[in-house]
Amino acid sequence: MKGVWRSLRSDARYALRSLVSRFTLTAVVVATLAIGNGAATAMFAVVDNVLLEPLPYPEADELVAIWHRAPGADLLPTNAAGDVFASDSMFVTYKAVAAGLIGVAALASYLPARRASNVDPAESLAAE
Numbered sequence: 001m002k003g004v005w006r007s008l009r010s011d012a013r014y015a016l017r018s019l020v021s022r023f024t025l026t027a028v029v030v031a032t033l034a035i036g037n038g039a040a041t042a043m044f045a046v047v048d049n050v051l052l053e054p055l056p057y058p059e060a061d062e063l064v065a066i067w068h069r070a071p072g073a074d075l076l077p078t079n080a081a082g083d084v085f086a087s088d089s090m091f092v093t094y095k096a097v098a099a100g101l102i103g104v105a106a107l108a109s110y111l112p113a114r115r116a117s118n119v120d121p122a123e124s125l126a127a128e
Contacts, residue, residue, distance in 0.1 A: 019026045054060050 055063060057063060
């Protein structure tokens with residue numbers, strides 16, 4: 001075991017002597033590694049905060065953006081896709097319609113579950 005440590009120590013001394021004798025190359029390599037490490041850390045911080053962390057709002061998973069397609073509405077402000085930004089009156093209309101859509105969604109999820117609970121497991125296996 002002493003031979004391994006002695007060999008490791010002599011290899012480390014040789015590496016340090018080589019690095020000191022080529023100081024410019026060593027400085028460039030260390031600077032490149034530092035810049036690369038800093039850039040990777042900055043990119044991860046941005047991706048983590050923008051994509052991975054939840055938004056700082058209560059129930060952020062329910063946050064939506066509302067756009068309205070209005071062909072021929074050339075005077076209204078639009079985004080790049082041609083969608084009209086939702087106005088306050090549009091928001092009130094969407095809010096009124098949303099209550100009905102919630103009922104439709106609840107019924108749409110209830111009916112398949114109800115049908116599935118009425119099927120005898122033995123019959124469904126026999127059919128497959």
